[in-house]
Amino acid sequence: MPRHALPLSEEFLKGVWKENPILVQVLGMCPTLAVTNSAINGMAMALATSFVLINSSLFVTLLKSLIPHQVRMGTYMIIIAAFVTIADLVLAAEFPVISKALGPYVPLIVVNCIILGRAEAFASKQPVGRTLLDAMGNGLGFLMILTSLGAVREFFGFGSVFGLGLLNQWPSFHPWVVMVGPAGAFLTLGSGLGLINYLARKGGA
Amino acid sequence: MKTVLRLVLVLTLTSLVAAAALAEVYTYAQPKIQRHKEAALKRAIFQVLPGTQTYADTVMHGKTVYACAGPDGARIGYAIPAEGNGYQGTISLMFGVTPDMRKVTGMSVLGHAETPGLGAKIEEASFTGKFADLNVLNGIELVKNAPPDKATGKVDAITGATISSRAAVRIINAALAQVGGN
Numbered sequence: 001m002p003r004h005a006l007p008l009s010e011e012f013l014k015g016v017w018k019e020n021p022i023l024v025q026v027l028g029m030c031p032t033l034a035v036t037n038s039a040i041n042g043m044a045m046a047l048a049t050s051f052v053l054i055n056s057s058l059f060v061t062l063l064k065s066l067i068p069h070q071v072r073m074g075t076y077m078i079i080i081a082a083f084v085t086i087a088d089l090v091l092a093a094e095f096p097v098i099s100k101a102l103g104p105y106v107p108l109i110v111v112n113c114i115i116l117g118r119a120e121a122f123a124s125k126q127p128v129g130r131t132l133l134d135a136m137g138n139g140l141g142f143l144m145i146l147t148s149l150g151a152v153r154e155f156f157g158f159g160s161v162f163g164l165g166l167l168n169q170w171p172s173f174h175p176w177v178v179m180v181g182p183a184g185a186f187l188t189l190g191s192g193l194g195l196i197n198y199l200a201r202k203g204g205a
Numbered sequence: 206m207k208t209v210l211r212l213v214l215v216l217t218l219t220s221l222v223a224a225a226a227l228a229e230v231y232t233y234a235q236p237k238i239q240r241h242k243e244a245a246l247k248r249a250i251f252q253v254l255p256g257t258q259t260y261a262d263t264v265m266h267g268k269t270v271y272a273c274a275g276p277d278g279a280r281i282g283y284a285i286p287a288e289g290n291g292y293q294g295t296i297s298l299m300f301g302v303t304p305d306m307r308k309v310t311g312m313s314v315l316g317h318a319e320t321p322g323l324g325a326k327i328e329e330a331s332f333t334g335k336f337a338d339l340n341v342l343n344g345i346e347l348v349k350n351a352p353p354d355k356a357t358g359k360v361d362a363i364t365g366a367t368i369s370s371r372a373a374v375r376i377i378n379a380a381l382a383q384v385g386g387n
Contacts, residue, residue, distance in 0.1 A: 068208070068212050070212055085230070086226070086227065089231060089234035089238070093233070093234035093235075093237035094237070157322070158321075177322035180322065
């Protein structure tokens with residue numbers, strides 16, 4: 001089946017579920033593990049990444065016929081790095097608290113495999129419309145997972161979700177500190193990946 | 206030759222456009238980022254040296270400190286920024302001292318990477334409050350399983366976060382020694 005025969009809705013949805021960047025492609029693990037200690041941090045990180053992903057994919061697909069094959073990686077990196085710097089500056093100017101919480105992980109979006117992966121595997125070969133749908137789908141898939149990881153870790157580690165007190169309103173609540181530390185990221189992501197893949201196998205193929 | 210020229214041209218043009226776009230974003234963002242930094246600094250100074258109306262930066266034994274004045278313009282003390290190693294990364298903090306450097310008036314943690322829920326407690330009022338009105342004639346001493354005493358500069362460590370507590374005390378002591386001229 002030729003690649004372009006995919007219906008447009010599927011082009012968008014594949015990044016959300018079937019080819020989810022985290023659950024299936026297992027790309028972009030660094031921010032996934034590092035900044036999902038609260039729901040808001042996970043969401044902000046994913047939004048910044050999606051901004052870079054959508055914009056750089058758009059520019060790569062628009063310029064694909066002009067970029068010589070030999071320097072395509074260099075050109076993609078310039079485009080990606082420019083959008084990452086824009087995201088970093090705008091975050092620092094408009095949302096200083098979130099910018100401080102994400103720290104070096106915003107500049108590190110530049111080496112996020114999802115972005116270069118989509119540019120090389122998809123945007124450089126496909127028309128503009130499909131590329132945008134693909135980038136938005138992957139961005140949404142990334143957003144969903146990072147936000148839910150953050151929410152789970154925040155719930156157990158701080159007893160709240162999006163800063164809203166839930167468990168910590170209970171007087172004998174004791175925070176499960178390991179969940180907001182690096183170990184909690186591996187525990188949560190590992191259990192989540194296992195559970196989802198188990199359910200998918202059971203239900204689907 | 207023609208291919209090489211094309212490669213150079215494409216890369217140069219892409220870089221130029223990217224640089225121009227970034228310059229534009231930078232001119233918009235930089236003043237705002239600067240303002241946030243100044244606001245954070247101001248908040249920290251007012252917090253560690255209550256009663257401050259105006260402040261000016263000055264250099265004392267090679268260290269930039271903020272000389273603070275009260276409502277009547279008289280000097281009420283110095284706010285001193287300091288940083289050093291914590292348990293996992295750099296801890297940066299600000300503390301206030303009286304003009305004679307005998308008493309710390311307050312402390313505020315500006316940035317850290319300590320363990321959430323344990324070492325991160327150094328930024329909470331329950332810990333920073335221990336530095337308010339603390340006699341530091343002989344430096345600050347961290348005590349464990351002993352009563353803290355503000356008159357003799359004794360501060361007790363946070364349970365489960367001795368390393369972070371010790372780091373905060375060490376950073377302040379080092380900065381005090383430096384501005385004291387030792």
